[in-house]
Amino acid sequence: MFYTYLCFRIQFVRMMDNKKFEKIARALSDASRITILQQFKKKKGCLYCAEITELLDLTQPSVSHHLKQLVDADLLIPEKEGRNLKYVLNEEVLDDYISSLSALKD
Amino acid sequence: MFYTYLCFRIQFVRMMDNKKFEKIARALSDASRITILQQFKKKKGCLYCAEITELLDLTQPSVSHHLKQLVDADLLIPEKEGRNLKYVLNEEVLDDYISSLSALKD
DNA sequence: TTTAAATATTTAAATGTTTCGATGTATTTA
DNA sequence: TAAATACATCGAAACATTTAAATATTTAAA
Numbered sequence: 001m002f003y004t005y006l007c008f009r010i011q012f013v014r015m016m017d018n019k020k021f022e023k024i025a026r027a028l029s030d031a032s033r034i035t036i037l038q039q040f041k042k043k044k045g046c047l048y049c050a051e052i053t054e055l056l057d058l059t060q061p062s063v064s065h066h067l068k069q070l071v072d073a074d075l076l077i078p079e080k081e082g083r084n085l086k087y088v089l090n091e092e093v094l095d096d097y098i099s100s101l102s103a104l105k106d
Numbered sequence: 107m108f109y110t111y112l113c114f115r116i117q118f119v120r121m122m123d124n125k126k127f128e129k130i131a132r133a134l135s136d137a138s139r140i141t142i143l144q145q146f147k148k149k150k151g152c153l154y155c156a157e158i159t160e161l162l163d164l165t166q167p168s169v170s171h172h173l174k175q176l177v178d179a180d181l182l183i184p185e186k187e188g189r190n191l192k193y194v195l196n197e198e199v200l201d202d203y204i205s206s207l208s209a210l211k212d
Numbered sequence: 213t214t215t216a217a218a219t220a221t222t223t224a225a226a227t228g229t230t231t232c233g234a235t236g237t238a239t240t241t242a
Numbered sequence: 243t244a245a246a247t248a249c250a251t252c253g254a255a256a257c258a259t260t261t262a263a264a265t266a267t268t269t270a271a272a
């Protein structure tokens with residue numbers, strides 16, 4: 001006797017308006033910010049502000065500015081830990097953005 | 107007797123460098139250009155320059171500028187037809203961009 | 213071969229972005 | 243409580259983008 005399992009995943013896509021889409025695209029349109037996001041892959045989706053500053057060959061105010069763009073676009077979620085700041089990658093917003101892009105093809 | 111078909115699609119993902127990714131994201135970070143891309147859904151993936159100019163409440167040179175951004179990012183493929191210009195949505199590049207975004211999550 | 217139509221380019225003004233130095237604000241440690 | 247650490251904000255310079263008016267180019271039609 002065999003059982004066949006059909007596995008699938010339901011993704012609840014929060015529909016994104018154009019303003020939001022534009023903001024995310026703009027946040028993604030900078031070399032430093034792309035570098036930042038790619039680092040999350042290596043650190044299991046969470047990174048500290050200080051680690052990012054080391055990574056980037058930019059001054060601390062510049063890094064702060066870039067992180068603000070990513071947080072304002074909801075791509076990163078900031079979590080305060082004492083006087084340090086931890087950032088978590090917001091995969092849901094990334095998925096919503098991807099869904100909006102896919103919708104352009106239908 | 108039953109036959110079960112497992113259907114799948116192999117997508118050949120052309121790996122995209124950060125420069126390219128940045129260019130596409132920037133092309134997508136403007137309200138007018140988002141509006142342009144969304145129109146393709148309604149017109150089966152191809153649109154004429156004149157249709158886009160009507161759509162956009164901008165002067166012809168401005169529209170020309172926006173279309174250039176999208177073409178330079180390879181999101182649109184221009185095809186000359188006499189003195190008209192037809193644009194075709196480049197779904198492959200869109201897929202590559204989506205793949206690069208998905209890769210941020212791994 | 214003029215003339216008209218469709219699109220591109222140039223130029224310039226207005227606006228937005230990136231960057232850094234200087235400074236401000238929390239928070240922890242001495 | 244004073245000093246140190248981590249991060250944010252302000253102000254200004256450099257640079258990029260958006261937009262439109264004017265003009266150029268390409269192609270088709272008269």
